Amino acid sequence: MSKKLIWVIVLVLVALGIFLLLRKEEVLAPNEELPAALPQEETTNTEVVNENLITYSDTGFAPSTLTVKVGDTVTWKNESDKSMWPASAMHPTHAVYPTTGGCLGSTFDACRGVLPGESWSFKFDIAGEWKYHNHLGPTFFGTVVVEEE
Ligand SMILES: [Cu+2]
Structure with a gap:
């Protein structure tokens, strides 16, 4: 009986983990404006050339x-x-x-x-x-x- 209960808890925890991982990806997706920040870095680099x-x-x-x-x-x-x-x-x-x-x-x-x-x-x-x-x-x-x- 208690062994079955432990398995249920483990399953719930795994399901929760997967859910949280998926949510994290969703949160990252709207912030995908990282490439826009790259050209700025390039401009600072060109100033350092001389x-x-x-x-x-x-x-x-x-x-x-x-x-x-x-x-x-x-x-x-x-x-x-x-x-x-x-x-x-x-x-x-x-x-x-x-x-x-x-x-x-x-x-x-x-x-x-x-x-x-x-x-x-x-x-x-x-x-x-x-x-x-x-x-x-x-x-x-x-x-x-x-x-x-
Ligand atoms: Cu002089």
Whole structure:
């Protein structure tokens, strides 16, 4: 008698388990909008593609030397609480990077104070070791090494 009762209870529990499993699938089905969330992840990934980033803080530029390829764009991000003005060596003529037409010398020159939180980018088309500095605080400097492809 009691053995039969145990079997009934087991059957009821198994039936309940199956019922709950089926319900869980039903609950999941209306939330099937997961594929829509995937393109968003892809957009965040494309932003990370340009990793030629130099940050400027109160202790200077980091990394102090960045190596890139010809044609790459380097971005300077100002994470300090003062303006930064990345510009080619030498201060104050800014003429070492061999282009002309910048505000003082070479075009490798932000030509303005880049505010805290802002960024400035420059595309390097000439191979070499290009030193730069913060025109507003020339004790801070760094190097961009541009290698041939
Ligand atoms: Cu300067």
